[in-house]
Amino acid sequence: MEKFDLKGFKQKLLLAPDFKSYVFGLFTPWNVIAGIILLFGFYAMVYRLIFGLGPATNLNNDYPWGLWIAFDILAGIALAAPGLTLGTVVYLFRLKDYKSFARPAILSSLLGYVFAVIALLFDLGRYYRVFYPIVWSWGLESVLFLVGWHFFLYIIICVVEWFPSFFEWLGQERLRNFFSSLGIWATAFGVIIAGGHQSALGALFLIAPTKLHPLWYSPLLPLFFLITAVLGGMAVVVIESSITHRYFKHQLKRFDQKAFDKKTLGLGKALAVVLTLYLLLKGLDLFHQEKLHYISLSSTYGVFFVLEHLLFGVIPMILLLWAVKEEKPFWVRVLSFWIALGIIVNRLTVCLIAYNWYIPWSQKYYPSWMEVALSLSMVVLIILSTRFMIRRLPILSD
Amino acid sequence: MKRRDFLKGFLSLPGILGIGSASKFIEEERGFKTTHTQANAKNWEIYLKRKESKYEPKEGSYGVLFDATKCIGCRRCEWACNEWNKNPNQPIENFERSRFEINSVFEKIRRPSAGAFTVVNRFDVDGKVIYVKKQCMHCLDPACASSCFVGAFTRTEEGAVIYNPTVCVGCRYCMVACPFDIPAYEYYDPLTPQVTKCTMCFDRMVEGKVPACVAVCSADALKFGKREELLKLAYKLIADNPHRYYPKVYGEDDFGGTSWLYLSPVPFKRIGLPTGLKNSPAVYTRNYLFAVKVLEILASPVLVYLAYKAMSKKGKDEE
Numbered sequence A: 001m002e003k004f005d006l007k008g009f010k011q012k013l014l015l016a017p018d019f020k021s022y023v024f025g026l027f028t029p030w031n032v033i034a035g036i037i038l039l040f041g042f043y044a045m046v047y048r049l050i051f052g053l054g055p056a057t058n059l060n061n062d063y064p065w066g067l068w069i070a071f072d073i074l075a076g077i078a079l080a081a082p083g084l085t086l087g088t089v090v091y092l093f094r095l096k097d098y099k100s101f102a103r104p105a106i107l108s109s110l111l112g113y114v115f116a117v118i119a120l121l122f123d124l125g126r127y128y129r130v131f132y133p134i135v136w137s138w139g140l141e142s143v144l145f146l147v148g149w150h151f152f153l154y155i156i157i158c159v160v161e162w163f164p165s166f167f168e169w170l171g172q173e174r175l176r177n178f179f180s181s182l183g184i185w186a187t188a189f190g191v192i193i194a195g196g197h198q199s200a201l202g203a204l205f206l207i208a209p210t211k212l213h214p215l216w217y218s219p220l221l222p223l224f225f226l227i228t229a230v231l232g233g234m235a236v237v238v239i240e241s242s243i244t245h246r247y248f249k250h251q252l253k254r255f256d257q258k259a260f261d262k263k264t265l266g267l268g269k270a271l272a273v274v275l276t277l278y279l280l281l282k283g284l285d286l287f288h289q290e291k292l293h294y295i296s297l298s299s300t301y302g303v304f305f306v307l308e309h310l311l312f313g314v315i316p317m318i319l320l321l322w323a324v325k326e327e328k329p330f331w332v333r334v335l336s337f338w339i340a341l342g343i344i345v346n347r348l349t350v351c352l353i354a355y356n357w358y359i360p361w362s363q364k365y366y367p368s369w370m371e372v373a374l375s376l377s378m379v380v381l382i383i384l385s386t387r388f389m390i391r392r393l394p395i396l397s398d
Numbered sequence B: 001m002k003r004r005d006f007l008k009g010f011l012s013l014p015g016i017l018g019i020g021s022a023s024k025f026i027e028e029e030r031g032f033k034t035t036h037t038q039a040n041a042k043n044w045e046i047y048l049k050r051k052e053s054k055y056e057p058k059e060g061s062y063g064v065l066f067d068a069t070k071c072i073g074c075r076r077c078e079w080a081c082n083e084w085n086k087n088p089n090q091p092i093e094n095f096e097r098s099r100f101e102i103n104s105v106f107e108k109i110r111r112p113s114a115g116a117f118t119v120v121n122r123f124d125v126d127g128k129v130i131y132v133k134k135q136c137m138h139c140l141d142p143a144c145a146s147s148c149f150v151g152a153f154t155r156t157e158e159g160a161v162i163y164n165p166t167v168c169v170g171c172r173y174c175m176v177a178c179p180f181d182i183p184a185y186e187y188y189d190p191l192t193p194q195v196t197k198c199t200m201c202f203d204r205m206v207e208g209k210v211p212a213c214v215a216v217c218s219a220d221a222l223k224f225g226k227r228e229e230l231l232k233l234a235y236k237l238i239a240d241n242p243h244r245y246y247p248k249v250y251g252e253d254d255f256g257g258t259s260w261l262y263l264s265p266v267p268f269k270r271i272g273l274p275t276g277l278k279n280s281p282a283v284y285t286r287n288y289l290f291a292v293k294v295l296e297i298l299a300s301p302v303l304v305y306l307a308y309k310a311m312s313k314k315g316k317d318e319e
């Protein structure tokens, strides 16, 4: 093994000749905005830890789950599914065309999960007991138990899948190859684990049939959550690749705009198919469970339901089909943003609006500024760490 | 309490934002007062001791029958519950007064909160005033127990559903799961918050006493006894007074059946009781977990095959 070169490593880590120039290099406008958000976020974290959930959040007995669960966990995990979709396609089905997408996909899954769990820690009343369900107090009948275990296992899987690029960066050939071959098994296992907990996040609400509005409550909730997570995973891959291909072009050795556009269109096609499937199942649910009468102009929930599915379901589906047919990769990118936004809206709706639908609107929960700040700073942290890693690790250049 | 005061002085920044000073008020206003009530912990310990000392469980579990046609809204049960469980309390007159006052607690529909395991609500059904007590229903197949990922709830042989604060992580999924919106949380405790709820006075029951709220009720609206016998009694009451009662007993099979049973002059929906489900909601999550396991088993050989194939293909590619 080669001798460890501290100075060289430091430069590799900082991407600058010394620490001082690294710090000065940080002061860009975007970084300053990110810094301000983080400042508020950290304030919220400290405040939550010292004074408790009550003063920091708008949670109450009617709304035990607020923005941190709805956004950071339910939406965040669904959007952190690139590893599930792209990882599987590339490593298990060996679709070589998409190989360059796989490493970024795995990185976004890893970071997505890690920061979702960090946000969760602030939401748990007794965060220091977070290992209880893993270690010694098992509530085997609980869906949340399954979610907890699967999160735990899936983060390990993501780390294993990410190790090859990490060890490549460190120049450890042997370890890299070892984890590379382990990666295939991790991916196979990951399909079960990720599929399990993505659906379980929807299944959490199966236990509240009278508390969730009938338009959203369905025996198919787990399936809906799983399908939308697959959608979210693909949408995020499109979003992320279009951003990275724009800002990190120099890292791509043989960049071919045409080939890249073609792959984007391919993902667009897959998005359209899955979205259509989702809407068909939603329709079936509506008819089969005889819920149509809930849709009326006089009911806010009915109007909301129709708007949600028109704006984030039917319209993007039609536009996607058009964009794929007319070969417009730009529109596939725009629609991917739109679909990702739709998934966030869907999770917030299920968890915050459709939940406890029988209490008056005036008593509904809305997040406090500290909850928003903490959630936003998690997003900022994900973006910053993605950038940090892409600049250093061989994520794109593989 | 000391610790918190110290911290409040220490970090006066929130004061600038006008939060710190207001939080005490909100805490009481919203009913999340952190009481560090020991009632739940105490009952859990009694339960553990009884489990160890191999007592002979008696046949059949207990229940309470609440008769909404008899409740006069004196709120003495609230007082007695606070008193017995050492929750924050007021003189009993303050409770009794509410029903005669204009801007009383009855203006709003309340729910149990930290430091108040039971509340009495007033409903106006077509000009008819009906008072309804609300507390944990002590379900036969409790959703709270099924939902908890550390198994902090147990249904005892006697029928009481009790909570163990020593393992609770504070995820609050039990609050999402409970169809009656019973468990409450001590949101204002930064370090050791707990879920709080009615214990059915398990500690009194094992000593042969009736629950504190039942003992204090002088209007004959609460009756304690074997659940089976209470059901029979309830149906007899309905049969004898068909004009007085809506001809059903709430809790017989609602949400899988509950230990607390309700009689009402009007349909239960009108007095704020959730309806429409005859089995425990826990059934759905149980079915899901079973289905997931089946699917995972079915999927694994396929995935192993795919991984195996991918491995050998990879070897070939590199040659």
Ligand code: SF4
Binding pocket: B135, B136, B137, B138, B139, B142, B143, B144, B145, B161, B177, B178, B179, B180, B181, B182, B183, B197
């Ligand atoms: S009423 Fe709620 S808290 Fe009480 S036993 Fe039933 S599910 Fe649990």
Ligand code: SF4
Binding pocket: B147, B148, B149, B150, B151, B152, B153, B167, B168, B169, B170, B171, B172, B173, B174, B175, B195
């Ligand atoms: S809050 Fe506590 S008791 Fe309730 S489900 Fe979570 S761990 Fe269990």
Ligand code: SF4
Binding pocket: B080, B081, B082, B084, B085, B117, B118, B135, B197, B198, B199, B200, B201, B211, B212, B213, B214
């Ligand atoms: S049974 Fe005991 S704990 Fe429950 S409401 Fe009555 S007095 Fe309170």
